[in-house]
Amino acid sequence: MWRVVSIGLVGVALFIGALATGALRPAPVETVSFFQRRCAACHGKDGSLFPEQFAKKYPRDTELIEVIKTMPGGDALNHEGLQAMAAYLRAISREEPYIIWTGQHEGVLEGEISPESAILKATAKRQSLKVERPAGTRWRVRLPAQVKPADVELTAQRGTKRTRLRLKDSPYSHAGK
Ligand code: HEC
Numbered sequence: 001m002w003r004v005v006s007i008g009l010v011g012v013a014l015f016i017g018a019l020a021t022g023a024l025r026p027a028p029v030e031t032v033s034f035f036q037r038r039c040a041a042c043h044g045k046d047g048s049l050f051p052e053q054f055a056k057k058y059p060r061d062t063e064l065i066e067v068i069k070t071m072p073g074g075d076a077l078n079h080e081g082l083q084a085m086a087a088y089l090r091a092i093s094r095e096e097p098y099i100i101w102t103g104q105h106e107g108v109l110e111g112e113i114s115p116e117s118a119i120l121k122a123t124a125k126r127q128s129l130k131v132e133r134p135a136g137t138r139w140r141v142r143l144p145a146q147v148k149p150a151d152v153e154l155t156a157q158r159g160t161k162r163t164r165l166r167l168k169d170s171p172y173s174h175a176g177k
Contacts, residue, residue, distance in 0.1 A: 024149045026101045027171040029081035031088045032112035032137045038073030046115045047092035055093030061086045061176055087174040088114070097156035097163045100172035101149075109141045109149060109167075118158040124151040 035047070043049050058064040064086040068074045077085055084100060091098035097118035103110040113120050116137050122129040124147045132140040141152065150168040165173040 026103050027084050030102050031084045031100050032114045053093050055090050084172050087172050090174040096161045097158045099154050099156050099165045107143045111139050112137045118156045121155045123153050
């Protein structure tokens with residue numbers, strides 16, 4: 001019993017430690033390409049076939065997630081994957097661009113944006129960073145020395161709709177309710 005409690009306490013301490021050092025990590029799923037592969041055949045590219053403002057029917061993410069779980073392909077998403085997908089669906093429903101940070105290799109951040117036509121800008125400490133768009137919905141930002149993911153703010157613009165994401169808040173936009 002005490003062994004279990006102490007293991008639990010070590011876990012909590014590690015978790016708090018990770019929060020304190022601000023160790024951010026990317027989302028564990030590439031929501032946009034997952035949607036293209038598994039959902040777009042029925043719901044359209046970028047979800048264009050969903051009814052207007054459909055996500056309003058599900059005020060809480062838990063309700064939206066229940067629906068996603070019943071969809072073909074929905075069982076391939078873990079808890080975090082479902083939350084990131086719910087966020088993407090909110091963005092689609094509001095016709096706002098969606099941004100997700102999915103990886104980090106040797107000072108380069110990688111992620112996805114939807115729709116492809118949205119323009120992505122990145123800043124850190126008020127300095128603008130170069131954004132590469134290697135293909136379609138993918139983006140890449142090389143961090144200068146001294147700049148941490150927690151400093152990065154991403155802005156996606158499509159027509160009059162704008163989405164802002166501070167990586168220190170979440171690895172993807174339109175996060176959780
Ligand atoms: C084989 C076709 C098909 C695929 C693939 C599919 N769906 Fe669906 N989806 C439907 C149909 C049909 C409905 C409407 C009927 C219903 O609610 O069951 C629906 C409804 C929904 C709704 C509710 C929309 C509303 O207006 O209430 C959501 C959210 C949704 N799907 C998400 C997804 C996601 C996310 C994926 C991929 C993981 C996905 N679907 C894959 C066919 C599909």
